[in-house]
Amino acid sequence: xxxxxxxxxxYRGSEVYELSPATREPQWAxxxxxxxxxxxxxxxxxxxxxxxxxxxxxxxxxxxxxAITNPDTGAAIRLTLLAAAIAIPLNVVFGVAAAxxxxxxxxxxKQLLIxxxxxPFSVSPVVAGLVYVxxxxxxxxxxxxxxxxxIKIIFAVPGIVxxxxxxTFPFVARELIPLMQAQGTDAEEAxxxxxxxxxxxxxxxxxxxxxxxxxxxxxxxxxxxxxxxGAVSVVSGHLRGQTTTLPLHVEILxxxxxxxxxxxxxxxxxxxxLVTLGIKLFIEWRSA
Amino acid sequence: xxxxxxKRVLPGFGLSVGYTLVYLSxxxxxxxxxxxxxxxxxxxxxxxxxxxxxxxxxxxxVSFLTSLLAALINSLFGLxxxxxxxxxxxxxKRLVDxxxxxPFALPTAVxxxxxSALYAxxxxxxxxxxxxxxxxxxxxxxxxxxxxxxxxxxxxxxxxPVLQELSLEFEEAAATLxxxxxxxxxxxxxxxxxxxxxxxxxxxxxxxxxEYGSVIFIAGNVPMVSEITPLLIITRLEQFDVxxxxxxxxxxxxxxxSLLLIINGLQHWAGSRKRYxxxxxxx
Numbered sequence: 001x002x003x004x005x006x007x008x009x010x011y012r013g014s015e016v017y018e019l020s021p022a023t024r025e026p027q028w029a030x031x032x033x034x035x036x037x038x039x040x041x042x043x044x045x046x047x048x049x050x051x052x053x054x055x056x057x058x059x060x061x062x063x064x065x066x067a068i069t070n071p072d073t074g075a076a077i078r079l080t081l082l083a084a085a086i087a088i089p090l091n092v093v094f095g096v097a098a099a100x101x102x103x104x105x106x107x108x109x110k111q112l113l114i115x116x117x118x119x120p121f122s123v124s125p126v127v128a129g130l131v132y133v134x135x136x137x138x139x140x141x142x143x144x145x146x147x148x149x150x151i152k153i154i155f156a157v158p159g160i161v162x163x164x165x166x167x168t169f170p171f172v173a174r175e176l177i178p179l180m181q182a183q184g185t186d187a188e189e190a191x192x193x194x195x196x197x198x199x200x201x202x203x204x205x206x207x208x209x210x211x212x213x214x215x216x217x218x219x220x221x222x223x224x225x226x227x228x229x230g231a232v233s234v235v236s237g238h239l240r241g242q243t244t245t246l247p248l249h250v251e252i253l254x255x256x257x258x259x260x261x262x263x264x265x266x267x268x269x270x271x272x273x274l275v276t277l278g279i280k281l282f283i284e285w286r287s288a
Numbered sequence: 289x290x291x292x293x294x295k296r297v298l299p300g301f302g303l304s305v306g307y308t309l310v311y312l313s314x315x316x317x318x319x320x321x322x323x324x325x326x327x328x329x330x331x332x333x334x335x336x337x338x339x340x341x342x343x344x345x346x347x348x349x350v351s352f353l354t355s356l357l358a359a360l361i362n363s364l365f366g367l368x369x370x371x372x373x374x375x376x377x378x379x380x381k382r383l384v385d386x387x388x389x390x391p392f393a394l395p396t397a398v399x400x401x402x403x404s405a406l407y408a409x410x411x412x413x414x415x416x417x418x419x420x421x422x423x424x425x426x427x428x429x430x431x432x433x434x435x436x437x438x439x440x441x442x443x444x445x446x447x448x449p450v451l452q453e454l455s456l457e458f459e460e461a462a463a464t465l466x467x468x469x470x471x472x473x474x475x476x477x478x479x480x481x482x483x484x485x486x487x488x489x490x491x492x493x494x495x496x497x498x499e500y501g502s503v504i505f506i507a508g509n510v511p512m513v514s515e516i517t518p519l520l521i522i523t524r525l526e527q528f529d530v531x532x533x534x535x536x537x538x539x540x541x542x543x544x545x546s547l548l549l550i551i552n553g554l555q556h557w558a559g560s561r562k563r564y565x566x567x568x569x570x571x
Contacts, residue, residue, distance in 0.1 A: 113308070125498065141322065169315055233501075
C-alpha cells in the first residue's frame with residue numbers, strides 16, 4: 001500500500017503547464033476544477049480541524065484547562081506516551097532489519113515478505129484487537145497459563161502496548177524499503193571492501209543516508225500509535241485512569257456528555273496531528 | 289550483477305532476515321492465524337448462523353455500500369484535488385497540500401466526535417440541512433461522511449505523484465493531432481491515470497470497510513440501519529461471545545486479504561506502466 005503515506009517527493013512547478021495551450025485548460029474549466037477542489041477541501045478537511053478547537057473552547061479556557069489538567073487525563077497522557085515509547089523503538093528496529101535484508105540481498109519470497117509486512121494496514125483495527133484477545137484473553141490460547149501465573153495482558157497495559165505495536169507495525173519498514181532499494185548497495189560494498197565491519201558500515205554509511213526517511217517513518221508511526229482507537233479499545237477494558245489512552249479518554253468523556261472536556265482532550269490530539277504534519281513538511285523540505 | 293556481488297560482500301543477511309521473520313511471526317502472523325484456527329474449531333452450522341444472521345448481513349450491506357460510495361466520491365474529488373495541486377498555482381496551495389494528510393494524522397476518535405458535532409442538526413453543516421428534513425449525523429449518511437474523510441488522502445496521494453510525473457508530450461501530441469482539451473484529457477490523460485485511480489479507490493475502500501473509530505460516533509448505530517460490521521465484533525465481545533466475534537472477524541479478514549491481493553495486482557499494473565507513461569521511451 002505505497003499510497004498510504006505519500007512518500008517524499010520533489011515538485012515540478014505548475015507553471016510548466018501554463019506555457020502551452022496543449023496543457024492549459026480554458027479559464028472556466030480551471031475555475032470550476034479549482035473551486036470544487038477547494039470547496040471539498042474546506043468542507044471535509046478544514047472545517048473538522050477548526051471545529052475541534054472551537055468546540056474545545058466553547059465553555060471557555062477554564063473548562064478547557066480543567067479538562068486537560070484532570071488527573072484522569074494525565075494518566076491517559078502517560079499511558080499513551082508509554083505505549084508509543086515501547087511501540088516505536090521496536091518497530092524501528094524491525095523496520096531497519098526488514099529494509100536491510102530486502103534492499104541489500106536477493107532471496108526467494110521477497111515479494112511475499114513485503115506483502116506480509118503490509119498486512120496490519122489491511123486488517124480492521126477491531127480485528128487487530130481481537131487477535132490478541134484470542135491469544136491472551138481468559139479463554140485464549142495462553143489464557144489459562146497466564147492466569148495461573150497471575151499475568152494480565154488483556155484489559156491491562158500490556159494488551160494496549162501489543163495492539164499499538166500491531167497497528168503501527170509497517171510504518172517504518174514501509175518508508176525504508178523503497179528508499180534503501182533505490183539507494184542500492186554500492187556505498188555499503190565500498191565501505192566493506194575498505195575494511196569496515198558490518199556494524200560500522202551500517203552506522204556510518206547506511207544510517208546517515210536514510211535518516212530523513214527513518215524520521216518520516218517514526219513520526220507517522222508515532223501519530224498512529226498515539227491516536228489508535230479501535231484496536232486499543234478492544235483490549236483496554238476501559239478502566240478509567242488505568243487502561244485508557246487519550247483517544248479512549250475522549251470517548252469516555254464524550255459518552256458522559258462532557259462535550260467540552262472531550263473536545264479539550266481531543267484538541268491535544270489534533271495539535272499532535274498538526275505537529276506531525278509540520279515535521280512531515282520539514283522533512284520533505286530538507287530532503288528535497 | 290551488483291546484487292550478485294552484494295550477496296557475497298555485505299554482512300548481516302542471516303541476522304536481519306531472521307529477526308524480520310521472527311518479529312513478523314510473533315506480532316502479526318501467529319496472532320492473525322488465531323482467528324482462522326479459532327473459527328475452524330467452530331461447528332460449520334454455528335459459524336454460518338452467526339455470519340448469515342440478518343443483523344450481520346445488514347451490517348455487511350451498510351459497510352459495503354457506504355464504503356463503495358465514499359471511495360467513488362473520493363475518486364472523483366481526489367482527482368480534482370490532485371489535478372489542482374499539480375497543475376494550478378493558487379493562494380494557500382502549500383497549506384492545502386500539507387493538510388490533505390490530516391486524516392492520516394488525526395486520531396479517528398477525534399475525527400468521529402468532530403464530524404458528529406458538525407453534522408448534528410445543530411452543527412455548522414447539519415443545521416443547513418435540518419430545515420429540509422435531511423438528517424446526516426446518526427444515519428447512514430453520517431457513516432458516508434466519516435468514510436469520505438478518512439479515505440480522501442489515499443486517493444489524492446496515489447494520483448498526485450503519477451500526474452506529477454506524467455510526460456507533457458502526450459498532451460502536446462494530442463493537441464498537435466487536433467484533439468480538444470477534453471479529448472486529450474479523456475482519451476490520453478485519464479487512461480494514463482486509471483491504474484493510480486483504481487489503486488487509490490481500492491485503498492480508500494479497503495480502509496473504509498475496516499474503519500471503526502471515526503464511524504461509531506456519527507453512525508447512530510441503529511441495528512439493521514446504521515451498524516457497521518466492525519461494530520458487531522465489538523458488540524459480540526462485550527457480550528463475551530468471543531466465538532461470534534471470531535466468526536464475523538473471519539469474514540472481514542477474508543475480505544481484507546482479497547482486497548490486499550487486488551491492490552497488489554493494481555500496484556504491479558501501475559508500476560509496469562509507469563516507465564512508459566513518464567516518458568522513459570521519449571526522453
